[in-house]
Amino acid sequence: MQADLYDLTREQLRLLFARWGFAPVHAARLWNGLYLGLAESFAPELLPELPEKVRAHLASAARLGVLPVARATDSTDGFTRKYLLRLDDSRHLETVLMRYHGRVTACLSTQVGCAMGCGFCATGQMGFVRQLTPGEIVAQAVHIARALRLAAPCLVSGHPVADPPGRAAAPGKARLRNVVLMGMGEPLHNYEAVMHAVDILRDPAGLALGAERITLSTVGVVPGILRLAHERRPVHLAVSLHAATQAERAALVPVAKKWPLDELMAACRSYSEQTGRRVFYEWTLIAGTNDSPEHARAVGRLLRGLPAQVNLIPLNPTNGFAGGPSGQDAARRFQHILANEFSLPSTIRQRRGIDIAAGCGQLATG
Ligand code: SAH
C-alpha cells in the first residue's frame, strides 16, 4: 500500500524524498503545503511550488489520507460540531470541534471502538473494531484546522462566517490550538501510533500544537502511564477515576480488575514526581452511584497530597446504560466538599453537544 503522508514526521518525509532522489527543499515545500497550506490533494493549485515531476511521482507512490466527511452535525448549543469521517476501509470515526469564547478544541479519536468495555460509554458499548494509524489521527486534526480556515473572517463583518449569529469568535482566533485525545478509544491501548501522531501535531513547522495544549485521557492503563512518565511525553494526562475504592471502580470500569486502584494511584504519583505535572482526574457523575458527599470525601482522601485537579462530568445519555446524570445541586455539593474540605480544585464540565451525541462517552459508529 502507498505511504500515507500524514503518517510521516517532517524528518521521515525528508528521508522519503531523499530515497526518491528529490532535494530536501521539495520535501520542505510539501510539508508546508500539507500543514500550513492544509492542501487536500497533490493538485498543482494547492502545491504550486512543487515541480511537476515531484507531483507526478507523489501521485503514483504516495497518498494523502484525507478523511472524507460522511456527515457533519451542528449542536443547537452553537458551539459544537461533530464530524463522521470515513476511513479507507469504509469504517468510520467521529471527531468533535468545540469552540467557545475564542478557544478552539478538537476532540480526536484514537481507535475505532474500544476494548475497555466501560458500560456507561457508547464507544465501549460498540466493542473494539481496530486501531487508528498515526496518519488517521493526524488527519482528524488537519480536518479541523481546515474547517476553521473555511470559517475565515467574513470580509464584511470580520467574524468567522461559520459562527452562528451573536456567537462569533473574535477574528483571527479561529486557529486550532487545543487537542484532547478523548474521542473514541483508549489512547494508551494504541500507544505507539498516538505518540507518533503527537510528534507530528507538535512540529513547530507544522500545526505547532504546544505541549500545554494536548491532553490525553486514559481509563487507567498503568503500564502506559509509567511509559508516558519515563519517556517524558509532552502531553497533559487525564485519568478516568469515577470511583475511589477498588470495588466501586471495578463495577464501573472493567479494566480496574487488571490494573487495580492502588497500582493506578502509584503510577499517577510516580508520573507527577517524574514530570512535575499535575494530573487531571475525571469523574463521571452518575446519580445515586458515585455522587454523594461520602464519595466526594473518599476522592478527596484518595488524592490528598497529589498535584491534582478533578473534572466532574455529569453522565451523558447512551442507549446501552440505564443510569442518569447527577443534578446540578449534587455536582455543586461534590465540588464544594473537594474545595472546602480538601483544597482540591475541580471543574464541572459544561454539557455541550449532547443533542447531537457529541458529549463525553457518546461517540460511536455503527
Ligand atoms: N478512553 C479514554 C478516553 C476517551 S473517554 C478514557 O476512558 O479516559 C473520555 C472521557 O469520557 C472519560 O473520562 C470517560 O470516562 C468519559 N465518559 C465515558 N462515557 C461517558 C458518559 N456516558 N458520560 C460522561 N462521560 C463519559
Ligand code: SF4
Ligand atoms: Fe473506552 Fe474510555 Fe469509553 Fe471506557 S470510557 S469504553 S476506556 S472510550
